[in-house]
Amino acid sequence: xxxxxxxxxxxxxxxxxxxxxxxxxxxxxxxxxxxxxxxxxxxxxxxxxxxxxxxxxxxxxxxxxxxxxxxxxxxxxxxxxxxxxxxxxxxxxxxxxxxxxxxxxxxxxxxxxxxxxxxxxxxxxxxxxxxxxxxxxxxxxxxxxxxxxxxxxxxxxxxxxxxxxxxxxxxxxxxxxxxxxxxxxxxxxxxxxxxxxxxxxxxxxxxxxxxxxxxxxxxxxxxxxxxxxxxxxxxxxxxxxxxxxxxxxxxxxxxxxxxxxxxxxxxxxxxxxxx
Numbered sequence: 001x002x003x004x005x006x007x008x009x010x011x012x013x014x015x016x017x018x019x020x021x022x023x024x025x026x027x028x029x030x031x032x033x034x035x036x037x038x039x040x041x042x043x044x045x046x047x048x049x050x051x052x053x054x055x056x057x058x059x060x061x062x063x064x065x066x067x068x069x070x071x072x073x074x075x076x077x078x079x080x081x082x083x084x085x086x087x088x089x090x091x092x093x094x095x096x097x098x099x100x101x102x103x104x105x106x107x108x109x110x111x112x113x114x115x116x117x118x119x120x121x122x123x124x125x126x127x128x129x130x131x132x133x134x135x136x137x138x139x140x141x142x143x144x145x146x147x148x149x150x151x152x153x154x155x156x157x158x159x160x161x162x163x164x165x166x167x168x169x170x171x172x173x174x175x176x177x178x179x180x181x182x183x184x185x186x187x188x189x190x191x192x193x194x195x196x197x198x199x200x201x202x203x204x205x206x207x208x209x210x211x212x213x214x215x216x217x218x219x220x221x222x223x224x225x226x227x228x229x230x231x232x233x234x235x236x237x238x239x240x241x242x243x244x245x246x247x248x249x250x251x252x253x254x255x256x257x258x259x260x261x262x263x264x265x266x267x268x269x270x271x272x273x274x275x
């Protein structure tokens with residue numbers, strides 16, 4: 001049977017009011033999965049029903065340091081007894097326990113698809129999948145982060161860099177794209193450790209775009225498939241695009257259109273069961 005751990009980042013000593021529904025949904029729908037709280041060493045607060053995995057305090061000081069943690073082999077080795085982990089930040093909701101079905105879909109990384117413009121979703125998806133609520137195949141992530149791929153001037157590598165569709169290149173001019181691809185090719189050839197050490201975007205951009213440079217077999221869910229996994233911004237638009245069906249979950253539910261999600265919130269009466 002596929003082994004799955006639900007991993008909840010916690011770095012404060014109390015819950016905010018808008019985080020309480022996230023915990024209710026976690027306990028209500030995902031109680032049959034192993035649950036872990038990932039926290040800084042200094043934090044003594046613990047959510048009921050979760051085991052605790054602690055990491056260096058510095059990893060929780062900023063979005064950048066958190067991203068660095070999720071780009072480290074150390075983090076995924078902490079969960080290498082599991083085939084998959086579900087990152088469940090406390091601004092998420094889930095609406096079913098069908099997590100195992102998503103593990104059987106063949107993807108290494110699935111998250112809510114982001115838009116080119118949050119204000120104009122009709123412009124289409126950016127290609128990046130958000131990491132706040134995301135399913136990750138542990139072995140595949142470790143293969144990327146320990147890659148020994150020959151990054152010499154091979155046709156395969158050069159084709160990946162110069163012909164691949166990279167999401168954050170799309171807004172650049174042809175000349176800017178060429179310059180950036182040359183720079184990326186040079187940086188990737190230094191190896192995954194050096195590349196991630198200097199990577200400045202959020203970690204979900206790396207897993208959506210760059211991971212395949214180091215492991216060509218790394219498989220990211222396409223946006224139309226990922227839409228059935230989770231919504232983020234413009235949930236009403238996503239609901240219509242998803243054939244008027246709720247996804248498995250939602251990220252940043254209280255930030256984007258609370259009114260849309262409010263009828264689907266689990267009540268306080270369901271908050272007693274623990275993972």
